[in-house]
Amino acid sequence: MKQHVLLAALALTVMGAQAQKAAVSSSDIAPDAPVKPGVVSYIGIDELSAPLKAAAMKDLQANALAERRTYAHIPDEAVRYRKNYAENIKNFGNAKTNLTFKLADIQRSQLANYKYEGIVPDGPTKQGPWSRINRVFVRPDGVVVMLYEWDYPxxxxxxxxxxxxxxTSVGSVPARxxxxxxxxxxxxxxxxxVEKDKYFTITVLGEVPNNDRSSYNLSWLRNIASSIR
Incomplete structure (x- = not known):
């Protein structure tokens, strides 16, 4: 039986994947959270249990939109895993029959114009079928961009x-x-x-500013996201 675990990170995602259980302590279980399988719900920070509220408050202090940016923390190991994606890359043609879902259409987004490296399955098991994958791209300036999709239902x-x-937002959908x-x-x-049937993350292995000092800014990032179907 799959559990629903409230993770105190970014959007405090509740994931039903078995692979997540070992990394989460019992203090992160939130039976009071309004979580339903296949459903996206929005809650206020004051509705969280004390440990989760403290973690959310810490996330709020990392303000990417401030004029003097406050960075969130990411472990070196997490960065290395992303940079070493080539070790786990698979050709889509060989992997598509092992997916539980249809990949989102990116043809209207700038991702379609970037160099496509392949996909990195992310579980829930190594062998598949896979409900979570990363598609990996390289921008013209050599920076890696990853599109993560989770078929959470x-x-x-x-x-x-x-x-x-x-x-911020992606179209009319709230975003982080x-x-x-x-x-x-x-x-x-x-x-x-998060859409009604997919959880998305675009990860850029580099800094994306929220101003016009670079063409690869927050507007560029949101435009890619809003073009994904």
Whole structure:
């Protein structure tokens, strides 16, 4: 039987995948959270249990939109895993029959114009079938961009999002823009949003500013996200 676990990270995602259980302590279980399989719900930060509220407040302090940006934290190990994607890459033609869902259409987005590296399955098991995958692209300037999709209904997963952590939008859907820095100084940018049947994250292995000093800014990131169907 799959459990629903409230993770105190970014949008406080509730994931039904068995692979997540070992990494989550019992203090993160939130039976009071309004979580239903296959459903996205939004809750206020004051509705969380004390440990989860403390974690959410810490996330709020990492303000990517501030003029003087406050970075979120990302472990060096997490950055290395993303950078070493080639070790786990698979050709889509060989992997598509092992997916539980149809991949989102990216043909109207700028991702379609970038170099496509392949897909990295992300579970719930190594062999598949896979309900979570990353598609990996490389921008013309050499920066890696990843599109993550999770077919959470097929995992009996539900999503519970803390409203106060949403600081931007993808179309009409609330989204979370976050810029994190590792102890070694690597910067990773993420844009996270949830549709009725998919959980999405665009990860950029580099800094995406929220101003016009670069063409690869928050507007560029949101435009890609809003073009995904």
């Amino acid at each position: 097929s995992d009996d997963g539900g999503i519970s999002i803390v409203k106060e952590l949403m600081n 823009y976050s810029v994190a820095k590792s102890p070694s100084g690597d910067v990773v940018t993420e844009l996270l949003w």
